[in-house]
Amino acid sequence: NDELTALAADSKNWAMPTGDYANHRYSKLNQITKDNVKDLQVKWTFSTGVLRGHEGGPLVIGDVMYVHTPFPNIVYALDLKNDGKILWKYEPRQDPNVIGIMCCDTVNRGVAYGDGKIILNQADTTVVALDAKTGEVVWSVKNGDQIDGGKGESGTAAPMVVKDKVIIGVSGAEFGVRGWTAAYNLKDGSLAWKAYSMGPDSETLIDPEKTTHLGKPVGPDSGTNTWEGEQWKTGGGTTWGWFAYDPKSNLVFYGTGNPSTWNPVQRPGDNRWSMTLMARDADTGVAKWLYQMTPHDEWDYDGVNENILVDAMDINGEKRDVLVHFDRNGFAYTLDRNTGELLVAKKYDPKVNWATEVVMDPNSDQYGRPQVVAQYSTHQNGEDTNTTGVCPAALGTKDQQPASYSPKTGLFYVPTNHVCMDYEPYRVSYTAGQPYVGATVSMYPAPDSHGGMGNFIAWDAAKGEIVWSKPEQFSVWSGALATDGDVVFYGTLEGYIKAVDLDGNELYKFKTPSGIIGNINTYEHEGKQYIAVLSGVGGWAGIGLAGGLLSPENAAAWHGAVGQGRDAGEEAQVVGTAGLGAVGGYAALADYTTLGGQLTVFGLPD
Numbered sequence: 345n346d347e348l349t350a351l352a353a354d355s356k357n358w359a360m361p362t363g364d365y366a367n368h369r370y371s372k373l374n375q376i377t378k379d380n381v382k383d384l385q386v387k388w389t390f391s392t393g394v395l396r397g398h399e400g401g402p403l404v405i406g407d408v409m410y411v412h413t414p415f416p417n418i419v420y421a422l423d424l425k426n427d428g429k430i431l432w433k434y435e436p437r438q439d440p441n442v443i444g445i446m447c448c449d450t451v452n453r454g455v456a457y458g459d460g461k462i463i464l465n466q467a468d469t470t471v472v473a474l475d476a477k478t479g480e481v482v483w484s485v486k487n488g489d490q491i492d493g494g495k496g497e498s499g500t501a502a503p504m505v506v507k508d509k510v511i512i513g514v515s516g517a518e519f520g521v522r523g524w525t526a527a528y529n530l531k532d533g534s535l536a537w538k539a540y541s542m543g544p545d546s547e548t549l550i551d552p553e554k555t556t557h558l559g560k561p562v563g564p565d566s567g568t569n570t571w572e573g574e575q576w577k578t579g580g581g582t583t584w585g586w587f588a589y590d591p592k593s594n595l596v597f598y599g600t601g602n603p604s605t606w607n608p609v610q611r612p613g614d615n616r617w618s619m620t621l622m623a624r625d626a627d628t629g630v631a632k633w634l635y636q637m638t639p640h641d642e643w644d645y646d647g648v649n650e651n652i653l654v655d656a657m658d659i660n661g662e663k664r665d666v667l668v669h670f671d672r673n674g675f676a677y678t679l680d681r682n683t684g685e686l687l688v689a690k691k692y693d694p695k696v697n698w699a700t701e702v703v704m705d706p707n708s709d710q711y712g713r714p715q716v717v718a719q720y721s722t723h724q725n726g727e728d729t730n731t732t733g734v735c736p737a738a739l740g741t742k743d744q745q746p747a748s749y750s751p752k753t754g755l756f757y758v759p760t761n762h763v764c765m766d767y768e769p770y771r772v773s774y775t776a777g778q779p780y781v782g783a784t785v786s787m788y789p790a791p792d793s794h795g796g797m798g799n800f801i802a803w804d805a806a807k808g809e810i811v812w813s814k815p816e817q818f819s820v821w822s823g824a825l826a827t828d829g830d831v832v833f834y835g836t837l838e839g840y841i842k843a844v845d846l847d848g849n850e851l852y853k854f855k856t857p858s859g860i861i862g863n864i865n866t867y868e869h870e871g872k873q874y875i876a877v878l879s880g881v882g883g884w885a886g887i888g889l890a891g892g893l894l895s896p897e898n899a900a901a902w903h904g905a906v907g908q909g910r911d912a913g914e915e916a917q918v919v920g921t922a923g924l925g926a927v928g929g930y931a932a933l934a935d936y937t938t939l940g941g942q943l944t945v946f947g948l949p950d
């Protein structure tokens with residue numbers, strides 16, 4: 345999409361959710377520098393009128409800012425010439441029952457722009473194109489099924505506009521949804537292609553002879569033959585993370601999530617293609633290459649985190665066009681993005697203990713596979729056995745909160761979790777539209793460390809090394825922003841926006857009204873650089889606050905314990921395992937912040 349490419353290349357705008365197709369989250373703007381960032385002031389604020397977790401960030405195109413909210417997914421167009429005066433507001437009507445089938449808060453990661461339209465992926469999986477000037481609906485399609493009586497499909501991912509199409513993912517692996525990625529024609533919303541994560545080749549758009557895994561053709565039926573019977577039909581592998589696009593190869597990149605259920609004993613095999621990085625042709629959806637990071641997941645390490653594309657990275661003296669991916673499983677991967685060849689796979693938190701390494705020898709039958717430590721194998725320890733001390737926790741060394749890459753320093757700035765867990769698989773049976781979780785999880789700060797639950801780190805993806813690490817009390821659940829002013833920004837769950845220099849020294853912080861799980865963006869208007877961020881605590885880490893789960897009654901109901909035939913009373917006593925295990929670990933958040941969606945715009949003094 346030439347118009348979008350041009351808009352994104354002009355750093356005055358923030359035209360795509362992650363800044364550009366390469367997901368750099370880097371801005372060439374440099375009025376705000378490491379020397380003056382301490383003088384930042386709040387310029388204007390905007391309450392979104394919605395309370396739960398606010399992920400993503402505003403788009404800025406010319407004089408207009410587009411702000412989205414979690415369910416009910418309101419979109420506002422704000423006039424930058426007038427301190428955010430509302431130009432239009434779109435509020436969809438959605439069945440509120442969708443709230444009950446969203447695993448990790450009612451989040452939405454943002455809208456996309458293309459061809460004069462704003463594209464919104466609603467919680468109920470309706471994809472709607474709004475006229476960017478008026479907010480009027482141009483077209484609307486249903487990506488998933490209905491809520492009541494459906495399979496539990498929901499929408500949280502930000503769309504990506506590529507050429508004449510919009511790429512959309514789906515959520516619901518905690519309900520046994522079989523994930524897919526779809527491309528709709530930007531013009532009228534008609535379906536261009538749909539590629540399932542698992543299933544027959546005709547439905548996964550995998551070419552048995554041409555699609556490769558670590559350099560070898562995958563062969564026929566690769567999306568079904570590592571599953572027992574028809575388990576692939578409820579196999580998970582949802583696609584609720586971020587997309588990347590490389591115009592040079594016309595490939596779209598994304599990762600798939602956990603296999604369903606979380607109980608690994610119930611689904612023997614590698615469970616392909618859950619937990620997999622995928623490179624697909626943008627026009628046809630046909631897969632060029634795949635790489636499964638966590639075969640037969642036993643820990644809920646969804647592979648959906650963003651892929652960051654860097655050209656000509658020097659890897660052992662060779663220039664490679666790479667894709668860098670910080671996986672939930674605690675390994676940071678660098679791959680050749682044209683071939684899917686694995687170049688680097690290293691732990692980006694020293695506490696990661698479930699696997700010792702990823703085998704890098706192409707001649708080994710274990711090539712590309714993590715070497716699982718028996719003690720932390722929830723499968724080997726069996727159903728109804730609590731496997732303790734697994735690092736990272738299910739929400740990963742990093743969840744969906746996107747990292748940034750600075751072409752200037754060649755380093756990645758990564759918001760991370762420093763959290764471990766106990767994981768007890770239990771048997772579940774599948775009922776359409778009901779939770780299909782199958783594990784009780786509790787989370788806590790990584791033991792024998794700094795006591796906090798997060799780090800903000802700088803990463804060298806060619807060497808596979810942490811350059812520096814800045815401890816945080818809670819997980820850093822906000823997307824980072826690197827700038828040409830030699831300042832890097834991120835937000836914290838307590839609600840601080842923070843600016844650090846290129847060595848990780850804190851230069852500025854400001855406490856916004858609620859915890860930050862949004863992504864920091866920057867733009868220029870009338871010659872001045874601004875920083876914009878959404879506050880509004882929530883997401884999986886903040887689900888205790890956002891979902892009101894800090895009481896035992898709510899905890900049991902939400903956790904789905906009742907639906908799973910478990911003893912509700914027993915479950916209710918264990919508030920700590922509610923919210924899929926996040927409530928206990930993050931309970932102290934309630935001492936720092938509370939709910940509320942607000943946009944805050946910062947700038948230098950006039």
Ligand SMILES: O=C(O)c1cc(C(=O)O)c2c(n1)C(=O)C(=O)c1cc(C(=O)O)[nH]c1-2
Nearest residue numbers: 448451500515516517518582584601883884
């Ligand atoms: O399997 C899924 O379909 C699914 C969906 C989502 C989502 O759409 O928000 C999350 C997850 N899984 C998940 O595993 C997870 O850690 C997670 C964190 C968050 C969040 O926004 O904080 N969403 C999700």
